[in-house]
Amino acid sequence: MAPTDETAQVDQQTSPFGTTPPTLPPGGDAPGQGARMPRWLPRAMVLALTLVALFQLGSWAFHQLIGLLINILIAFFLALAIEPAVSWMASYGMRRGLATFLVFFGLLIATAGFVTLLGSMLAGQIIKMIEGFPEYLDSVINWINSSFHTHVRRVDVQDSLVHSDWLRKYVQNSATGVLDVSAQVLGGLFKLLTITLFSFYFAADGPRLRRALCSVLPPARQAEVLRAWEIAVDKTGGYLYSRGLMALISGIAHYILLQALGVPYAPVLAVWVGLVSQFIPTIGTYLAGALPMLIAFTIDPWYALWVLIFVVVYQQFENYVLQPKLTAKTVDIHPAVAFGSVIAGTALLGAVGALIAIPAVATLQAFLGAYVKRYDVTDDPRVHGHRTRRSSSFRARLRELLGR
Numbered sequence: 001m002a003p004t005d006e007t008a009q010v011d012q013q014t015s016p017f018g019t020t021p022p023t024l025p026p027g028g029d030a031p032g033q034g035a036r037m038p039r040w041l042p043r044a045m046v047l048a049l050t051l052v053a054l055f056q057l058g059s060w061a062f063h064q065l066i067g068l069l070i071n072i073l074i075a076f077f078l079a080l081a082i083e084p085a086v087s088w089m090a091s092y093g094m095r096r097g098l099a100t101f102l103v104f105f106g107l108l109i110a111t112a113g114f115v116t117l118l119g120s121m122l123a124g125q126i127i128k129m130i131e132g133f134p135e136y137l138d139s140v141i142n143w144i145n146s147s148f149h150t151h152v153r154r155v156d157v158q159d160s161l162v163h164s165d166w167l168r169k170y171v172q173n174s175a176t177g178v179l180d181v182s183a184q185v186l187g188g189l190f191k192l193l194t195i196t197l198f199s200f201y202f203a204a205d206g207p208r209l210r211r212a213l214c215s216v217l218p219p220a221r222q223a224e225v226l227r228a229w230e231i232a233v234d235k236t237g238g239y240l241y242s243r244g245l246m247a248l249i250s251g252i253a254h255y256i257l258l259q260a261l262g263v264p265y266a267p268v269l270a271v272w273v274g275l276v277s278q279f280i281p282t283i284g285t286y287l288a289g290a291l292p293m294l295i296a297f298t299i300d301p302w303y304a305l306w307v308l309i310f311v312v313v314y315q316q317f318e319n320y321v322l323q324p325k326l327t328a329k330t331v332d333i334h335p336a337v338a339f340g341s342v343i344a345g346t347a348l349l350g351a352v353g354a355l356i357a358i359p360a361v362a363t364l365q366a367f368l369g370a371y372v373k374r375y376d377v378t379d380d381p382r383v384h385g386h387r388t389r390r391s392s393s394f395r396a397r398l399r400e401l402l403g404r
Contacts, residue, residue, distance in 0.1 A: 070352055071191060075198030077356045079206070080236040086203050100204040104196065114271060121265040128298065228367050235362040242326040246318065247274035254292065257310050261303050263296050279355070285315050333362045 082103050089099035214222040251274030258266035269292045276288035289311035296303035338358050345357030
């Protein structure tokens with residue numbers, strides 16, 4: 001009997017060992033070729049690599065521009081600080097550009113005058129200390145000889161200092177560091193110029209900047225942005241006003257002390273103490289008091305001690321009496337919150353963050369205050385810090401037990 005097509009196909013599929021090989025699923029690949037890659041996987045990989053590259057590029061650009069961004073932030077707060085003066089001058093018909101120029105010119109004249117007086121004072125004191133150094137050295141040598149019965153001479157001390165390896169290495173290091181100091185000075189001047197230009201544009205073109213910002217927002221958001229801008233101007237101006245007033249009071253108090261002690265350059269030292277102690281947070285007071293102490297020490301060491309005592313006592317008076325009353329009317333921020341904001345600003349942006357932290361937090365607090373719902377406080381004595389006395393004392397419990 002001739003084999004049919006079906007029996008031939010069955011014979012072909014049957015293995016010589018009598019077993020039937022497994023059949024492949026319909027549309028499946030042959031063994032060894034592997035499964036096909038999903039179509040979405042290459043696109044996902046390309047998208048992930050693109051996002052990683054963009055993140056790295058953005059991080060690199062941010063680190064490269066962090067200095068410029070900090071300068072712009074300083075310029076913005078400086079523009080907010082001079083905004084009241086510029087707006088007041090512009091209300092009398094003066095152009096904002098001219099008003100801004102006059103404000104900056106006044107600040108430049110005041111800063112240049114103060115730096116000139118301070119520089120001349122320091123130069124005079126340094127020359128005086130150099131000229132009086134032989135006398136100081138003779139007094140120290142005489143005290144050593146009389147106390148320890150030695151025979152030290154000033155000529156020997158001078159020769160040992162001139163021919164010492166320490167002095168030679170110090171002169172070499174100072175000579176090599178001149179270029180670094182010059183580069184830092186040029187960098188500081190360029191940074192100051194950048195801040196001045198940006199703050200000038202922010203103050204002179206303030207209305208145009210607000211219109212450009214509001215043009216991309218809906219009307220409801222525009223009102224919130226303008227209100228936040230106005231609060232920032234008021235808080236920054238109030239902060240500088242309170243600091244300026246405290247600097248004036250501090251300068252007058254220290255001037256009276258220095259004038260009474262007979263310390264030279266008392267007006268310049270008083271201005272130095274007032275400005276540095278108020279506009280350099282946290283360490284400004286001690287940094288400001290170091291220079292008057294040094295000048296007073298050249299006259300009499302006891303005068304330096306009196307200056308130190310006065311600085312410490314006045315700092316306590318300012319922290320607990322003067323500053324809360326002034327900041328409550330201008331900045332309206334709790335002292336603990338102010339201290340915490342200064343610490344946070346220093347950790348984030350260094351000295352710049354410490355300087356702008358208080359007006360920034362005061363602005364944020366005043367802006368968010370409109371969205372916080374407040375309720376009437378109950379008349380519970382515990383609200384005022386008075387604990388309620390319990391009626392069940394030891395005697396009452398004893399009487400209750402005896403009555404039972």
